[in-house]
Amino acid sequence: MTDSGAKQLHNRIASQIVERVRAQRLQAGEHLGEQDLADAFRVSRSPVRVALKLLEHMAVVQRRPNQGFFLKQGWEQLQPQPVTAGEQGEDELYYRIAEDHLSGALGLRFTERELIRRYGATRVRLTRLLTQMSDEGWLERLPGHGWEFQAVLTSVKTYEQSYRFRQLIEPLALEEPGYAIDQAAFDQVRREQQSMLDGELLRLSKAEVFRRGANFHETIVAASGNIFLIEGVRRVNRLRRLLEYHVNRDRSRLVNECRDHIDILDMIEAGDMVEAARFLRRHLSRASEAKMDLIAD
Amino acid sequence: MTDSGAKQLHNRIASQIVERVRAQRLQAGEHLGEQDLADAFRVSRSPVRVALKLLEHMAVVQRRPNQGFFLKQGWEQLQPQPVTAGEQGEDELYYRIAEDHLSGALGLRFTERELIRRYGATRVRLTRLLTQMSDEGWLERLPGHGWEFQAVLTSVKTYEQSYRFRQLIEPLALEEPGYAIDQAAFDQVRREQQSMLDGELLRLSKAEVFRRGANFHETIVAASGNIFLIEGVRRVNRLRRLLEYHVNRDRSRLVNECRDHIDILDMIEAGDMVEAARFLRRHLSRASEAKMDLIAD
DNA sequence: GGTTGCATTTTGTCAACACAAGAGACAGAA
DNA sequence: TTCTGTCTCTTGTGTTGACAAAATGCAACC
Incomplete structure (x- = not known):
């Protein structure tokens, strides 16, 4: 099965090159060294080379014989690339299987063969997904x-527990000694939240809204520097994404959440960690109650 | 590659049957229904049947034509089975790879092919292991x-963080509302710890000592009922097992740990959760310091 | 009716091969 | 030198067929 594009390595690399040019604010005419790029993306020169040829075709770079590739457009003229980088490693099939389970289309027990037939997936891909899920x-x-599916995904109890877990963990992360803000990441999160308040909320897909929320929480916990705390929050969010996929949330409630998020960012950046932690606890408990109402339907 | 035994399904089932007979205290002469056993172990009758034939060979059960298998020995005459059940799903190769990385035998980067050649493992098995590790x-x-290996396993920082994480999480688990003891599990843990105090400590393998310690912590957290807390602790322990594999601990220190463990069990069973949580915090912080000294060498 | 005994179907793993594509080596231009 | 251009070698995935063993269906028996 020849993939449409996003999964081909050189396509991803091409996007990454553009992203890199923008990040480094490179001017038109600058040289793009193959080995440099290869090292940056941790691949060999081969896929970089293909990617550059691709970009040449798109008139982003220009080739000079025996000198390699040079930027034809400055960083400001380049389109920001869709977030294939973040999506990288996530398999669409992952969510499809979860979906089919929750909607009852896929029974409690199943064989690998069944999935192969149903989704037309290959064995290796499935093996990877299934071990990941397990x-x-x-x-x-x-x-x-x-x-066999565990009861995890369907039970309300799991849902409650996931919120309880976050309520315990996240405020603690804020109060960790050595808490250090990654300013770039914080700025990014703030932009994401603010733009939702500014009305973008209604235009965004459910998935994107969720991603931004999760990103907020993961970012503030990440600043604690403790990899186990971070991983814990990430893990819960992955599961939560599946759990909430079927819940249609009241978008007006989301406005309040965004406000909370920004308030919390303010407190953290002001260094008032105790207050931030307290507020975060309340925020999570409110959010939890709101969701429980929805599920109770 | 025909495995020696532990990995063959029917061998595992045979062990499980014996275990079940002991757990249910079945007398000699009692009937063992195939479907019953199959349901209990979530397999079909086929492997159960093979397992029973195996047990017949070992004179544990007796076959009566057209009536199936009957216990020849009462539960008290049967040997307790080695913990193949707990070991189930864990691959020896998993630890071997970690070991080889820590000892420097395996470089930072490697290909799957390299591992296949080096360990003579099969592709599927490796794929599963590698995705699990990642x-x-x-x-x-x-x-x-x-x-590529991440710096996680080698850095002292990770080690500190793992203890910090436990120090935050575990006491909280004890104070969760709805904390409910699984008495059987607690009794088992208590026996394991007490027997080490009674001198068995010197005879046990490093791996078994670690397993018991981890089991203690996982069990007391499990009683909180929150699956995310439990999973978090399990996850840390899996990593910790790798990290500590190379540390030779002072066994006299371990005696103190066992005493702590038993004290904590006492407090929990007495319902004094606040005190238990406080003591557990101290316990973890002491243990952490002791280990740091060792690593600093 | 429920269970065993047996036969048949299905599944999962492994080995082998083909192929696309990534990694690495080397000569030659700047 | 240092980097490109090109070439060869190696790797990872997809596919197929074989085989052991797990699941399943059915007749016979208690």
């Missing part, structure tokens, strides 16, 4: 043949 | 070919 705890390999 | 965060798939 590692995340919502799928289990049976001793003999087949797999 | 899920656990200490290995990363490169965009092109190959894999």
Whole structure:
């Protein structure tokens, strides 16, 4: 199965090159060294070379014989690239399987063969996905043949617990000694939240709204520097994304959440961690109650 | 590659049958229904049947034509089975790879092919292991070919963070509302710890000592009922097992740890959760300091 | 009716091969 | 030198067929 594009390595690299040019604010005419790029993206020169040829075709770079590629357009003329980089490693099929389980289309037990037939996926890809899912705890390999969904995804209890967990963990992260802000990341998060307040909220897809919310929480926890705290929050969010996929949230409530988020950013950047932690606790508990109402329907 | 035994499904089932007979205290002469067992172990009748034939060979059960298998020995005459059940799903190769990385035998970057050649492992098995490892965060798939170890396993920082994480999480778990003891599990843990105090400590393998320690912590957290807390602790312990594999601990210190553990069990069972949480914090902080000294060498 | 005994179907793993594509080596131009 | 251009070697994935073993269906028996 030849993938449409996003999954081809050189396509991803091409996007990354553009992104890099923008990040480094490179002017038209500057030289793009193959080995430089290869090192930056941790690949060999081969895929970089293909990517550059691609960009030449798009008139972004120009080739000079025996001198390599040079920027034809300055960084300001380049389109920001869609977030393929963040999406990287996430498989669409992952969500499709979860979806089909939640909607009842996929029974409690199933065999790999069944999935291969149903989704037309290949064995290796499935093996990877399934082990990942079982590692995340919502799928289990049976001793003999087949797999079985755990009750995790469907039970309200899990949902409550996920909020409880965040309520315990996240404020603690804020109060960790050595808490150090990554200003660039914080600025990015602030922009994302503010733009939603400014009306973009209604235009964005459910998935994007969720991503931004999760990103906020992951970023403020990440500043604690403790990899286990970060991983814990990430893990919960991945599961939460599946759980909330079917819940249609009241968008006006979301406005309040965004305000909370920005307030919390303010407190953290002002260095008032105790207050930020307290506020975060309240924020999470309010959010939790709101969601429980929705699920109770 | 025909495995020696532990990995064959029917062998595992045979062990599980014995375990079940002991757990249910079945007398000699009792009937063992195939479907019953199959349901209990979530497999079909086929492997159960093979397992029973195996047990017949070992004179544990007796077959009566057209009536199935009957216990020949009462539960008290049966040997407790080695913990193949707990070991289930863990791959020896997993630890071997970690070991080889820590000892420097395996470079920072490597290809799957390299591992196949080096360990004589099969592709599927490796794929599963590698995705698991990358899920656990200490290995990363490169965009092109190959894999790369993260700095997680080697850095002292990770080690500190793992203790910090436990110090935050575990006491909180004890104070969760709805904390409910699984008495059987607690009794088991208590036996494990007490027997080490009674001198068994010197005879046990490093791996078993670690397992018991980890089991203690996971069990008391498990009683909180929150799956995210439990998973968090489990995850840290898996990593910690790798990190501590190379540290030779002072066994006399371990005696103190065992005493602490038993004290904590006492407090919890007495319902004094606040005191238990406080003591647990101190316990973890002491243990952390002790280990840091060792690593500093 | 429910269970065993047996036969049949299905599944998952492994080995082998083909192929696209990434990694690495080397000569030659700047 | 240092980097490009080109070439070869290696890697990873997809596919197929074989085989052991797990799942399943059915007749026979208690």
